[in-house]
Amino acid sequence: MSATQxxxxxxxxxxCKACVQACGECETHRxxxxxxxxxxxxxxxxxxxxxxxxxxxxxxxxxxxxxxxxKQDALGVVHTASKPRxxxxxxxxxxxxxxxxxxxxxxxxxxxxxxxxxRTSVGKKPMCATVCPSGALYFGDESYIAEFRREVxxxxxxxxxxxxxxxxxxxxxxxxxxxxxxxxxxxxxQNEKAEAIGFHHQDMAEESVxxxxxxxxxxxxxxxxx
Amino acid sequence: xxxxxxxxEILLKDFGPRPAYPALDPLYGQTPDKLVKTHCCFxxxxxxxxxxVKNNQVIGFEPWEEFPVNKxxxxxxxxxxxxxxxxxxxxLHPLIRGEHGFVETSWDKAYERTTTAIQEIQSKxxxxxxxxxxxxxxxxxxxxxxxxxxxxxxxTANIDYNGRLCMVSAGAANKMAFGVDRAxxxxxxxxxxxxxxxxxTNIGECFPILTDYIWRARDNGAKIIVIDPRITxxxxxxDLILPVKxxxxxxxxxxxxxxxxxxxxxxxxxxxxxxxxxxxxxxLVENYTPEKVEEISGVSRKSIYRAAEIWGEAPTxxxxxxxxxxxxxxxxxxxLSYINIVLGTGKIGRPGCGYGTITGQGNGQGGxxxxxxxxxxxxxxxxxxxxxxxxxxEYWGIPEAELPGQGLTACEIIDAIEAGKIKGxxxxxxxxxxxxxxxxxxxxxxxxxxxxxxxxxxLSETAQHADVVLAGSLQEEDEGTxxxxxxxxxxxxxxxxxxxxxxxxxxxxxxxxxxxxKEKYFDxxxxxxxxxxxxxxxxxxxxxxxxxxxxxxEKEMGLFWxxxxxxxxxxxxxxxxGKFFHPDQKAKFFGYEYRAPAEDVDADYPLFFTTGRVVSQxxxxxxxRRIGELVDQYPEPLCEIHPLMAAKxxxxxxMPVRVITRRGxxxxxxxxxTTIRPDTVFVPxxxxxxxxxxxxxNRALDPISKIPExxxxxxxxxxx
Ligand code: SF4
Ligand code: SF4
Numbered sequence: 001m002s003a004t005q006x007x008x009x010x011x012x013x014x015x016c017k018a019c020v021q022a023c024g025e026c027e028t029h030r031x032x033x034x035x036x037x038x039x040x041x042x043x044x045x046x047x048x049x050x051x052x053x054x055x056x057x058x059x060x061x062x063x064x065x066x067x068x069x070x071k072q073d074a075l076g077v078v079h080t081a082s083k084p085r086x087x088x089x090x091x092x093x094x095x096x097x098x099x100x101x102x103x104x105x106x107x108x109x110x111x112x113x114x115x116x117x118x119r120t121s122v123g124k125k126p127m128c129a130t131v132c133p134s135g136a137l138y139f140g141d142e143s144y145i146a147e148f149r150r151e152v153x154x155x156x157x158x159x160x161x162x163x164x165x166x167x168x169x170x171x172x173x174x175x176x177x178x179x180x181x182x183x184x185x186x187x188x189x190q191n192e193k194a195e196a197i198g199f200h201h202q203d204m205a206e207e208s209v210x211x212x213x214x215x216x217x218x219x220x221x222x223x224x225x226x
Numbered sequence: 227x228x229x230x231x232x233x234x235e236i237l238l239k240d241f242g243p244r245p246a247y248p249a250l251d252p253l254y255g256q257t258p259d260k261l262v263k264t265h266c267c268f269x270x271x272x273x274x275x276x277x278x279v280k281n282n283q284v285i286g287f288e289p290w291e292e293f294p295v296n297k298x299x300x301x302x303x304x305x306x307x308x309x310x311x312x313x314x315x316x317x318l319h320p321l322i323r324g325e326h327g328f329v330e331t332s333w334d335k336a337y338e339r340t341t342t343a344i345q346e347i348q349s350k351x352x353x354x355x356x357x358x359x360x361x362x363x364x365x366x367x368x369x370x371x372x373x374x375x376x377x378x379x380x381x382t383a384n385i386d387y388n389g390r391l392c393m394v395s396a397g398a399a400n401k402m403a404f405g406v407d408r409a410x411x412x413x414x415x416x417x418x419x420x421x422x423x424x425x426x427t428n429i430g431e432c433f434p435i436l437t438d439y440i441w442r443a444r445d446n447g448a449k450i451i452v453i454d455p456r457i458t459x460x461x462x463x464x465d466l467i468l469p470v471k472x473x474x475x476x477x478x479x480x481x482x483x484x485x486x487x488x489x490x491x492x493x494x495x496x497x498x499x500x501x502x503x504x505x506x507x508x509x510l511v512e513n514y515t516p517e518k519v520e521e522i523s524g525v526s527r528k529s530i531y532r533a534a535e536i537w538g539e540a541p542t543x544x545x546x547x548x549x550x551x552x553x554x555x556x557x558x559x560x561x562l563s564y565i566n567i568v569l570g571t572g573k574i575g576r577p578g579c580g581y582g583t584i585t586g587q588g589n590g591q592g593g594x595x596x597x598x599x600x601x602x603x604x605x606x607x608x609x610x611x612x613x614x615x616x617x618x619x620e621y622w623g624i625p626e627a628e629l630p631g632q633g634l635t636a637c638e639i640i641d642a643i644e645a646g647k648i649k650g651x652x653x654x655x656x657x658x659x660x661x662x663x664x665x666x667x668x669x670x671x672x673x674x675x676x677x678x679x680x681x682x683x684x685l686s687e688t689a690q691h692a693d694v695v696l697a698g699s700l701q702e703e704d705e706g707t708x709x710x711x712x713x714x715x716x717x718x719x720x721x722x723x724x725x726x727x728x729x730x731x732x733x734x735x736x737x738x739x740x741x742x743x744k745e746k747y748f749d750x751x752x753x754x755x756x757x758x759x760x761x762x763x764x765x766x767x768x769x770x771x772x773x774x775x776x777x778x779x780e781k782e783m784g785l786f787w788x789x790x791x792x793x794x795x796x797x798x799x800x801x802x803x804g805k806f807f808h809p810d811q812k813a814k815f816f817g818y819e820y821r822a823p824a825e826d827v828d829a830d831y832p833l834f835f836t837t838g839r840v841v842s843q844x845x846x847x848x849x850x851r852r853i854g855e856l857v858d859q860y861p862e863p864l865c866e867i868h869p870l871m872a873a874k875x876x877x878x879x880x881m882p883v884r885v886i887t888r889r890g891x892x893x894x895x896x897x898x899x900t901t902i903r904p905d906t907v908f909v910p911x912x913x914x915x916x917x918x919x920x921x922x923x924n925r926a927l928d929p930i931s932k933i934p935e936x937x938x939x940x941x942x943x944x945x946x
C-alpha cells in the first residue's frame with residue numbers, strides 16, 4: 001500500500017455538503033457533483049454519509065460493461081466511461097455494489113468520481129478531501145491515520161458471496177477486519193445471530209473496544225501547535 | 227418616510243434576491259489572471275481561501291492549504307462565496323427613492339441628499355436624533371471608522387452594531403470575569419483537551435471548521451459533552467448529551483458546579499490563588515442539587531453528575547459556548563455561570579485548558595473591539611471611563627467635552643425610532659428588518675423614520691425602505707484586516723475593485739465625513755492608513771494592536787492581540803500562570819440564581835420556540851440567499867418538531883404548520899425529527915418577510931448586555 005491514500009469516516013461527517021459543493025466546481029464536470037451525500041434517515045438522526053467511488057481493484061462496473069467503456073488506470077483509479085464507447089445501458093449503475101455511477105439523462109454517459117484525476121495526477125489532493133471540515137474525507141499519509149485515528153482503515157467488503165477490495169478505505173471500529181454488507185443487518189438480526197455469520201457492523205463494536213484503546217499520541221501535541 | 231418605494235414584485239425583479247448560478251457566467255471556468263490569498267467572509271473562522279480573479283472579477287476559488295487555521299478546509303458557504311461576485315443583483319450605482327421606486331443617481335446627489343437629511347434632522351431634533359448602525363461582518367478598519375464617524379462627523383451618541391444581536395452577553399461576561407473580552411485560547415488548544423463542554427453551540431453548522439479540532443480531541447481520547455435542546459451534527463456522536471430545556475442554562479451550570487463541589491473535583495488551590503468571590507458562589511449553588519436542577523432544566527441528575535465527573539476528572543478541558551446560552555435575557559448570567567465551572571476547576575491558561583465563546587460573524591471579534599459600539603471607544607476602551615475618553619479625544623484632536631457619551635444599543639435604537647425619538651438612521655451592512663426580533667414592529671419603526679440611508683452591496687430588505695442607498699463594497703473588493711474567533715488578526719487582500727459606480731465602504735464614510743465639515747479627521751487615502759491609526763490609538767489600551775502591521779500579519783499568518791510592540795510575538799493563549807486582566811490579576815466569580823426567560827411557556831403557548839442557523843446560509847441571508855447552490859441546499863425555513871408532538875397535532879413530515887407567538891405567526895413546513903426535545907420547535911432565521919422567524923421572536927433584552935432573547939419564547943403550533 002502506498003503512503004498516500006483516501007480514507008472515509010462517516011462517523012465524523014456533519015452533513016455540511018462542502019464536499020458536494022466543491023465537487024461541483026471541478027473543471028471536468030462543472031456544476032455536476034459526483035460525490036453523493038446520503039442522509040441516513042433525517043427523521044431519526046442527523047447522520048449522513050459521503051459516498052465517493054471506492055475504486056475497486058476489480059471493478060464490477062467495468063466487468064458488466066458490454067461496451068468496455070470503463071477503464072482503470074495504472075494507479076488503480078477507475079474512470080468515468082469513455083464517451084465514444086458508452087452505450088448508456090446503465091448496467092454499471094445497477095451493478096456497482098456501492099451505488100456510485102450515475103447516468104445523467106442529458107449526457108447519456110455514465111459519470112462518476114475519478115478521485116479528481118486532474119488534481120491527484122499533479123500531486124494535489126482530491127477537492128472533497130481538501131475542503132471537508134470534519135476529516136470525514138481524508139486524503140493523505142496512511143501513517144497519520146495509523147497514529148492518530150481510533151478507527152481502523154478497512155478496504156475489504158463482502159456483499160453476500162462477493163468479496164470486494166477497494167483502493168479507498170473506510171474507517172471502521174477497531175478490530176474490524178472487513179465490512180460485511182449483509183442482509184442480516186437489513187433483516188434485523190442482532191448480536192448472537194449476527195456473530196454466527198461473522199457480522200461486524202460498525203455500531204456493534206463493544207464499548208470496551210473504544211475504552212481500552214491505547215492513546216499513544218504524545219506526538220500530537222507537537223503537531224497542533226500552530 | 228420609509229415605506230416601500232414601489233411594489234415588492236418590482237423590487238424583486240430589479241434587485242432580487244435572485245439565486246445566481248456560476249455556470250451561467252461566461253468567465254466561469256476560464257484560466258484566472260491571478261490567485262489572491264485572502265479569507266472567507268462568512269463566519270468568524272475566517273478560513274484562508276484563494277480567489278481566482280480574471281478581468282477584475284472573482285470567478286472561482288482554490289483551497290489555501292498553508293493557512294494554519296483551516297489548512298484548505300472550507301464549508302459550503304466558503305466554497306460558493308465567489309458567486310456573490312458579478313451578481314445580477316449587485317448595486318452598481320447610488321440609488322435615490324423616487325415617486326415610483328428607486329432611481330440611479332450620481333454620488334454627488336446621493337451624498338447631498340444624505341448630508342442634508344442629517345443636518346436637517348439634527349438641527350431640528352438634536353444630534354442624538356440621528357443614529358448609526360454598523361456591522362460585525364466588516365473589517366477592523368471599517369469598525370474603527372464607523373465609530374469615529376458617528377462621534378465626530380455625526381456627533382451622535384447613538385451608534386451601535388449588529389454584534390449586539392450576536393455575542394455581546396459573552397463579551398460582557400468575559401470582561402466581568404476575566405477583565406478582557408477575547409477567547410482565552412487559540413483553537414490549536416482544542417485537540418489537547420481531554421474533556422470538552424460544548425454549550426449551545428451548533429459547531430457543525432455554524433463553525434464547521436472547528437469540527438475537525440473537536441474530532442482530533444476525540445481521537446486523542448477526549449470525552450465530549452454537548453448541551454443543546456437539539457441533537458446537532460456535533461452532538462450526534464457525543465459521549466454525553468444534556469438536552470436542556472430552552473432558557474434553563476444558568477440552572478444547569480449551577481447544578482454541574484454543585485456536583486463538582488460534592489464530588490470534590492474543584493481546584494481549591496487555584497481558586498485561592500487566582501480568583502475572588504468563590505465563597506458566595508459556593509453558597510449559592512449549594513441549593514442547586516442535581517435533583518432540583520433536573521426539575522428545572524429537564525436534564526437527568528445522572529447526566530449532571532456524569533458531566534461533572536467527566537469535566538472534573540479530566541487533566542485538561544475546554545469549555546466552548548455560543549448563541550445557545552448567550553441569546554437570553556439572562557445571557558450574561560448564563561455565561562458567567564458556565565465560567566464558574568472553568569474557574570472552579572482551574573482549567574484555564576494552560577495548553578488544552580481554557581474557554582471561549584464561538585463568535586459567529588465574519589469579524590465578530592474585531593467588529594466589537596474598535597469603537598462601533600455605543601458604550602465603547604477604540605482599543606476596547608470604555609466610553610464612560612474619564613481616562614479613556616481623554617486618551618481618545620487627544621488622539622483624535624477634539625475636546626473631550628465634544629465626545630458623545632454612551633448611547634442606545636441596536637434594539638433600543640429601533641425602539642427609539644418606534645417611539646419617535648430617533649428620526650434619522652444611516653445603516654451599513656446591517657439588515658435589522660430580518661435580524662432584529664419582532665420584525666413586525668421593526669417594520670413599523672422604519673416607517674416612522676424621516677430619513678433612512680443604507681450603505682450596502684445588495685438591496686437588503688431593510689435597504690428596500692431607504693431614501694438613499696449608497697452602493698458599497700463586498701469583502702473581496704476592499705482590503706483590510708479582521709480578527710477571527712480565537713483573537714487572531716488576519717489580513718484581507720483586495721481581489722478586485724468595486725464594479726460600476728460602486729465605491730469601497732471606507733471611502734463612502736470618509737466622503738460623508740468630509741461633506742459634514744470634518745475633512746481633517748477623515749483624510750485617509752487607503753485602509754492601511756486607517757489601520758495605522760487604529761493600531762496607534764490602541765497602544766496601552768485594553769485591546770492592544772499597536773505592534774501589528776499589514777506586513778507582519780501577512781508574513782506571520784495573523785497575530786493574536788495583545789501585541790503591544792513590533793517585535794512582540796502576539797498572545798495566542800491568555801491567562802497563563804493564572805494572571806487575569808483585572809487590576810489585582812485575579813478572575814472573578816459571579817453567581818446567579820436561576821430565573822425564568824422573559825416569556826415562558828403556559829397553557830396558551832405551550833411550546834418553546836427557538837431559532838438558529840443552517841450550514842448553507844449566513845445571518846439575514848442578504849448574500850447567501852443570492853447564491854443559487856446554497857439556496858438549493860436548504861431553500862426555505864422548516865420547523866423542526868418531534869414526532870410525539872407532531873402526532874399530537876396530527877402533523878406529518880413536510881406538512882405546513884402554523885407557528886404562533888404573541889407577536890406574530892408564520893406558516894412553515896414541518897420537519898418531523900426525533901433530534902429535538904418534544905416540548906420545543908426550531909426554525910432557522912435566515913429568511914425575510916413571511917418566512918422570517920423573527921416575526922415570532924421576543925425583543926426582550928438582557929439587562930447588562932442588551933442582547934435579545936432569540937433562543938426562547940413561547941409558541942403554539944397548529945395544523946394548517
Ligand atoms: S464535507 Fe465532509 S463533513 Fe461535510 S458532508 Fe462532506 S464528508 Fe460530511
Ligand atoms: S463560513 Fe466560516 S467555516 Fe465556512 S468557509 Fe467561511 S470562514 Fe470557513
